Amino acid sequence: MSGLQNYKVDYQQILPDLPGQSLAWLQQIRSDAFSAFSDTGFPSLREEEWRYTNISAIEKKLFSPSTNVGSNEIDQAWLDDFCLKDAYTLVIINGRFSKAHSSLKGLPETVTILSMGDALQQKPELVEKYLSKAVANEEHSFVAFNSAWFSDGLFVHLPAQQVLDKPVQLIHLVTKADCLAVSRNILIVEDRAQAEVIETFVGDSNAYLTASVTEIFVENNADLTLYKMQNEGDKAYHFGGTYVKQAKHSRFKHHNFAFGSLLARNDVHTDLDVASECNLNGLYIGVKRQHIDNHTRIKHIQPHAISKEMYKGILNQRAKGVFQGLVFVAENAQKTDSAMNNRNLLLSNDAEADAKPQLEIYADDVKCAHGVTVGQLDEKSIFYLKSRAIDEETARNMLTFAFANEMVGKVDNKELHTMLLAQLLQRFSQKSVDEKWL
Amino acid sequence: MLNIENLHVNVADKAILKGVNLQIKPGEVHAIMGPNGAGKSTLSHILSGKAGYTVTQGKVTYAGKDLLAMEPELRAREGMFLAFQYPVEIPGVSNIYLMKAALNANRKHQGLDEVDAMDFLTLVKDKIKLLQMDEKFLYRAVNEGFSGGEKKRNEILQAAILEPKLCVLDETDSGLDIDALKIVSKAINSLRTEQRSFLMITHYQRMLDYVKPDFVHVLADGRIVKSGGPELALELEEKGYQWVEGEAA
Known part of the structure; x- marks a missing residue:
């Protein structure tokens, strides 16, 4: 039996346990997604979007959702290392929401923050309005896979004009060998509302597979900052997708920190309406045989939008980093202002960086810059x-620390900034550093 | 303090220094002047430990030790300071952090404890006044976006904090306007002690108006062709380098 066949057979076993069984529309989405995934299977190197990333290891193995979530076995002290103290926290353990570890105390009544399982029970109409609306299953097979398989996730809805007083943190934790943890998250920030969300992915040293898709709707004049902290265990596979619809005059900032996992692939897509603005920041650090693949796609659909992108990579030993970035400017998107940058630092002879920036421009009055560098530490500075x-x-x-710290320096959230600095200092150890001097 | 004996240096098989002799005693200020291509930069690079130079003959002794066998960081820890002609910009590393790391590396070498953060701040704020620099320069990345003059001041600020035994100033006056030149010179003068030595490498005489050397040497075509007191610099300024080059030939 082929690897794909294993996953298809396993799916029939686990399907009855997935949330939203009573919702016909969801059943439809899941079955369409399952068919789409069955047709295409996992992506292969033959596809241009996957030419640098070989995921055959996933297919050979069967990762399966954990039936025993085991959330009581989790040591809170261990979790505390990743949890912000001042946040609304929602914890997903081995693919399922853990109420015991989560804390939404003091949440304003007008704001909805629920696990996806609870949202499908309590507010199914709201979920229906947004699920699979920011990204289609045809986008790539991991999206279809996610739509069919997802077992939980985070659902956030901010009504118009609501400025959330604290950040929302999703902690996605995996502690079981061969576990498949599939989460689907939806973030909706209505007109003029403002929020900060942190997605943290952590796990132990087992081999496991995380597949997470986040759909985001930033409405007119709304403002969302999303941090992704990927600190998966060193045998983990991580597939993440962030798909954003930005309405007029909206702002979206994404900070993508990829430090963990054996193999990680991350897609960030955003579609820009009139005069909206996005900042995509990324920092990936790979050691040993880590493989970290970043894909971004910024679509300027309407005029006057601004996109600024900076991804930096530090690769040591035999690690490999990939950056593929596309900026698309539609014919109508005049006065687009876009800058895409990717900088890679190779710290060993065996490390590798593959960079492919792409511009696809159909408008004639635009400013689009792009740049890529792959280099080593400056000998003159040394x-x-x-x-x-x-x-x-x-x-x-x-x-090396300085190279990375440029990206950490862009983090406005103080707690997160301190946490990230500590992680950087641990990697690129230096003595007696006074934080405020960095 | 520093003893250069019959130093011959090649760059890619081309002889640049062809037998330089120079002795600097504690507390002395020496100036080396010379026309373009005389070997001034090569001499400062050799003293700093920069790669890419081959010593074919001769030796350099610093405080009784073989300088040429020492790594650049060891030279610094042993009390040698080089003010660069072109200080590099280091984005992401703050000035104050660099200075503290440098001072602590020196202190560790001397068997001393690391400097306390508060004490260090007091020290730095005291020294920065000497250079008439704004305190905000401490928290900016090393030399990043600094003007030519600010970079040179920053070099001397580092010297003031590290308190070296020997300062090699490589073209410190270049890129300075007259006001900055006065400030930097004043700071250098305030660093002069009975024990601390200076070697100023310069193309022009003008800095020597403000920092009076004890000895002036003229380097031409890889050799020191004339040595004298401060009056030699003035004579050079008047007659030009052709005068000594002519005498040497």
Whole structure:
């Protein structure tokens, strides 16, 4: 039996346990998605969008949803390392919402923050309005896979003009070997509302597969900042997709930190309406045999929108980083202002960076810049630091840290900033650093 | 302090320094002047430990040790400071952090404890006044977006904090306007002590108006062709380098 066949057979076993069984419209979405996935199977290297990323390992193995969620076995102290203290927190363990670990205390009544399972029970009409609306199953087979398989997720709805007082944090934790954790998240920020959301992915040292799709709707004049912290375990596979619909004058900032997993693939797509603005920031750090693949697609559909993108990669040992970025400017999208940048730092001879920026422009009055660099640490800078009594290793760490810190410096949330700095300092250790001097 | 004996240096098989002799005693200020292509930069690079130069003959002794066998960081820890002609910009590393890391590396080498953060801040704020720099420069990335003059001031600020035994100033006056030149010179003068030595490498005489050297040497075609007191610099300014080059030939 082929790997794909295993997944298809397994799906029939697990389907009755997936949420929303009583909702006909959802059953339809799931069965359409299942058919779409059955037709295409997992993506292969033959597809241009996947030419740098080989995922055959996933197909060979069968990752399956955990029946025993095991949330009581989770040590809260371990979770605390990733949890913000000042946030509305929703925890998903091995693919299922854990109420015991979550905290939504003090949430304004007008705001909806629910697990996807609960949202399908309590507000099915609202979910129906948005599910599968920011991304189609045909987008790629992992989206179809997600629509068919998802077992839980985060659902956030902010009514018009609501400015959320605290960030929302989704903690996605996997602790079981061979576990398949599929989550579907929906974030809706209505007109002039404002929110900050953090998606944190963590796991233990088992081999497991996380597949997460987040659909986002940033309505007129609304403002959303989304952080993604991918700190999966070192044998994990991670597939993430973020699909955004931006209405007029909306703002969307994405900070994508990919530090973990054995193999990670992340897609970020955003569609821009009139005078909307997006900032896509990314930092990926790979060591050993890690493979981190980033895909972004920014679509300027209407005039006067602004997109700024900066992805940075640090690759050591045999790690491989991929950046494929597309900026699409429709014929109507005059006065588009766009800048796409990808910078890679290779710290060893065996590390690899593949970069492919693409512009597809059909309008004639636009400003579109793009740039890619792949390089090593600057020898002149290392020499300068050495001439200031600093040893070579420390000098290299300082410069690598500085390269990464540009992206961490863009993080406005103080708690998250401190957390990220600590992670960077642990990787590129330096002594006696005073945080406010960085 | 520094003893250069019959130093011959090649760059890619081309002889640049052809037998340089120079002795600097503690507390002395020496100036090396010379026309373009004389080997001034090569000399400062050799002293700093920059790669890409081959010493074919001679030796350099610093505080009794073989300087050429020391890594650049060890030279710094042993009290040698090089103010660069073109200080590099290092985005993402703040000035104050670099200075603290440098000072602590020195202190560790001397067997001292790391400097306390508050004490360090007091020290830095004191020294930065000497250079008439705004405190905001401390928190900016090293040299990033600094003007030419600001970079040179920043080099001398580092020297003031690290308190070296020997300062090599490579074309510190280049890129400075007259006001900045006065400030930098004043700061250098305030660093002069009975023990601390200076080697100023310069193309022009003008800085020597403000920082009076004890000795002036003229480097031409890889050799020191004339040595004298401060009056030599003035004579050079008047007669031009052709005068000494002519004498040497």
